[in-house]
Amino acid sequence: MPLDVATIRQDFPIFRRTVRDGKKLIYLDSGATSQKPEAVIQAEGDFYRLHNAAVHRGAHQLAEEATDAYEGARSKVANFIGAQAEEIVFTKSATESINLIAYAMSNAPTGSRFALTSKDRIVVTEMEHHANLIPWQQLASRSGAKLSWFEVLPDGRLDLNSINSVISADTKVVAITHQSNVLGTVNPLEAIVARAREVGAVVVLDACQSVPHMPIDVKKLGVDFLVFSGHKALGPTGIGVLWSNQLDDLPPFLFGGSMIENVTMESATWAPAPKRFEAGVPNMAQAVGLGAALDYLNAIGMENVFEHEMQLTKYFLEELQKVPTLKIVGPLDLENRGSCISFTVGEIHPHDLGQYLDSQGIAVRTGHHCAWPLTRKLGVPATTRASLYLYNQESECDLLVKAIVDAQRYFA
């Protein structure tokens, strides 16, 4: 079903404001963070206005309501990705989720399938966001494990030709992004998961750019861990998700209140998952806000969101490529591709292009997009990225194209 974008846009208060001296806001930076519908802002505010109390703690009505709201949000997240509530850990961000996994692995006792030694290997890809690269570099250096990676081909796809040698027999962890936040490439999970299974490696999926944009069912993906950030899925900042169906085998990473089973002066034991991974009073209002965001997306339907973005991506790709000297960095076809569209425009530096677009009210991201090794590999100092969401429309593409052409004149 086609989206009624005009109506959807009315749900997002930010689209009522203007930028740079009265210009209409053309927001093409949802890959960095999405805008928020009124329902999410309301839910977060209502938590503070009506139900605020520390979850799982107080012996009073507000604590009960807060706990219900927080645990209700956990169930919403679980339903959204086809999981069980006890498989969902709330963190502050995807970045924290990945660090949690990597540090928990460091804490795993010798002999645990999560414990790494110098005999083991961690595999990533050249297109990872720094958040799914550096924690693994660090785990490799703490444990002595080797770090290997899939290379990216000039067309923006992973080079899977050498999959059996990259994911070698000694591989314990394969950490990979579902959709590249630079190229838009959706990676071929099936082949990678199958090979990881063969060698007994766990697969960690960075789903930051997929969960907000397409229907996801963790049962079908076959991965061991999945992470995403609430703020890229219409939710508040400060709330991230870690999913796994193997949390019980993983030791905790952060220690403190609420994550324990029993404590003496000498030692402590841990609560069952997911609580053992949620030390301290969590980001409650933000979790509740994320629940509201997922309700909002469900009401529209993730199939519809996906279809809308695909049609829009097709239009953007076609129109952008009509601009002389503009080069798309990433797949040119829609096959296994999402709505992050990076490009270069002749000799105009992306920072200058972004500044010009901003003067026209158009918000894009420029730079290396927290994937510096990838831009280096692609041989460009930086790119400009337009990233789309359910509230974007074709007319915004037309304005972008016009502004790029004007920028070419401006910097000529």
Next chain:
Amino acid sequence: MELDNLYQEVILDHYKHPLNKGLSDSYDVQVHHINPSCGDEITLNLSVEGSKIKSITWDGVGCSISQASVSIASDLLVDKDMDEADAITEQFIDLMHSKGTKEGDPEVLEDAVAMAGVSKFPARIKCALLGWMAYRDAADRIKQSGSARDHRGSGQ
């Protein structure tokens, strides 16, 4: 337009026709600076004669603001005494942090006053400062190695 305030003619001129770009074969100090938020990179060679700056050459990739700024700096600071160059650098840094409230002294900063508009664009201040920070780092190293030499000398 606010944008024209940022992209002054002088800046675009320096960007299109940068001065002192291309690294000299010999130098006293070479530094490499990166702007981690956008990936701009610059290598700068500094040569001195006593306390006087003999040459500044550089190479790098980056936006018009960062490239123009290092071009202007390399032209402005050469032949100056290092103390004077430091004072000019301080004035430039101060101008960049002025949030659009200062125009800069053209007697001291010459072409660099064209950068004043940058101070109203917080995300671009680092671009404008990249080359100047590289110079300052290079100058500091020269001074340190100089004083180290003096120190060794006096110790004998």
